[in-house]
Each structure stands twice: as C-alpha cells, then as structure tokens.
Amino acid sequence: MVSSGTIRIPRADGGLHDIQLQPAREWAQHPQGFRSRVAFAAAHVVADPLRENGPGQPAAIDWDSTLGFRQHLFDHGLGVAEAMDTAQRNMGLDWPAVQELVTRSAAQARAAGARIASGAGTDHVGECADLAAVTRAYAEQVAFVEGAGSQVIVMASRHLARLANDAEDYLTVYDEILRQVSEPVILHWLGTMFDPQLEGYWGSDDIDTATATFLELVHRHADRVDGVKVSLLSAEHEVGLRAALPEGVRLYTGDDYNYPELIRGDGSRHSDALLGAFAAIAPAASAALAALDEGDLAAYEREMTPTLPLSRLVFAPPTWFYKTGIAFLSWLCGHQPGFTMVGGLQSARSVPHLAEVFALANAARLFPDPDLAAHRLGLWLASQGAPA
16 A cells, blocks of 8 residues: 555545555754743543453553653643543543553653643542532542642533533632642633533533533632633633633633634633643644744744645544544654554544544644554555555
8 A cells, every 4th residue: 555655545425545654854842831822732631552451441541652642742831731532531530540640640740850730630539419518529529630630621511411410500619629729720621523422511502601600600719710721612602601711720722623813812811731742732832832932933834734634534523532532643653653542442443534643644744654653554554445
C-alpha cells in the first residue's frame, strides 16, 4: 500500500485513492509555556497491548508510554488536563486507574515545572441515593486530586444529572463542593454530544436557561473558580458566555470545531484552551501559541488553521468516540507501541474514518516520521482486509 512516497487508502464510498506523503517538519519545542494564553491538552491513556483491555475489564495501562506522551505535551509548552473524558472517564477508565494516573502525572508535572489539572467527579461510586451522596462522592474525588498536588477540574456528574430535579439541585451540590476546595478550580460543562447521559445538565434542556444557572454559580463563587471549560461546540454560545463571566475567571475553550478563532479572540476578549484536540496537534498548537505571544496573528493562523479539518473529523459525530482518533494518531506518530485502548474502544471508528484521519494529519505535517506512520497505517489497513 506504500510506494514511492504515496499510500493508498480507502474512501467511505468503498473506493481507494492515493495520497502523497508530506515530508516531516522540524517543530520547535517550547517547554517554558506561553505568556498570552493558558493552554491545556486533555491527554489520552495508552493501553497495554499485551494485557486484557476488553469492555468492562479493569484498565491495564502502559505507564511508560502514557507518561511519555505527557512529557511530549510538556515539551511543547502545554499543560495536561488529566483523567478527563479524553482519558476515557466513564468509558473504560476505572477509579483505581484514575488514582494512579493522577498521582503519577501530578508528580511528573511537578518535576517538569508544568501545569496540571485533573478531573474530579462521582464515577467511583455505583449508585447515589440522593444529592447528599452525590456531594460526598464529589468531595472524595476533589480531596484526592488536591492531595495529589493537582489543580481540580470539577467534572459533570452522571449521578447528578439523573437525580437533580431542577436548577436549584445543581446549585446545592456545587455550592457545597466549591465551599470545600482549597484552591480555585476549573468547572467543566460537558455537552450531550460528548456524553448523552448529561442531558438537561444545570437543570434545563434550554441552553439559555442552563447558561443562566451556570453563570449564577460562577458569580457566587468567583473567588474559587479559576475558569470554566465549556464543551458545547458552539462558538456563538462561547463568545456570549465569555463576556458574561466575572472579572478574572477564564474561559477555557473546549470547542474542538472552532478553537482557532476562539483562542485568537476578538480584540477585547479571548478564550484560553483545554482541548482534546491539542493532544493530537500539540506541535502545531505550540507553534501557533508561540506566534500569538509575539503578536504575529498571521503566523498564528498559518500554524493553527491547517489543524482544523483534522480536529473536526476526529470529533465528528458520534463525538464521544473521538478518543479513538486521538489514540490512533498517537500510535502513528510513534508515541506508543500499539493501537489498543482500554475498554476495547479502538474498534469505535471505521476504517475509512481512520484512514482519512491519517490523510489530514499528513496534510498538516504532524507526523514526526512519515515513513513510520505510513508503514503502521499499511499494516493496520492490511489487518482490516483492505486490498494492497
């Protein structure tokens, strides 16, 4: 399937087409981080390909590769958003694995002088009988994350979504948690495109009504909220929410469809970043943010714009399976030895979808070793029955 610098890949219509391999690019590292924006990449976990990682089984993690990937993010100036949905929370990553992951990653971030923020939710308990049980579950995870030396990201809770009757129930739980935190946290609003079980979060299916409740909470506790991470894939909503936040509270975009314009900003306000997409495009994101530090908007656009078609494909519906594309790219880039995921999630995307992920990453020159990426893709396509 690889010949003379080209590779043949399948299309969604059942046909085949040849693409030209792009040469590797020397991406500069930027371990000191950035002045103009705060940027986190939500990182995936690397499954051990030689251990059981089937649906419903405890996560067996390749720790060397998982931590090596985090160092790759740190080297490009990105903080790590740990144990989030990118790491398969509620989709295969069990609580004992979360605890070890946060502990290891927080220690690594301290050694690297890098930022880390880690998800705290309620997913370690089976069922919660009432709101008090939800609050206790949240408090346990918040205490664990703080004790590991990481900033807290208060994740959305499926338990709370099932039990809450109205906006006041959400405010009651979050009020109590925010009164207990030791340092300012990041509040995460995860939309149903990422997790359908969070329907009606903040007490309403109406986005404006839910936003009003969310803003009420943030204004009540502005001194305990570093920022909000919003994953609704709506640039218009994010711009409006950004303008309504209290002074000093950041908006960390979670919009993997529109992040270039939101991070660039409109001249008066901008979004910072907490993105799963940044795990896939770390070198390009780093180059773009470095250009932004220098006030070079043209260079920012040149670096960031080519990554957007790739991100939009990786996060295409059903969006909650985007983790498969992130892990696939990590394997193609040589960051991990195999394309295996906890919970068997490597099967969640089709052959044409992942072949096109390869094509768009190639177009953006994101492969540090294009020949290795093409070789691995060829092996994988052959194993899937694609013709030579």
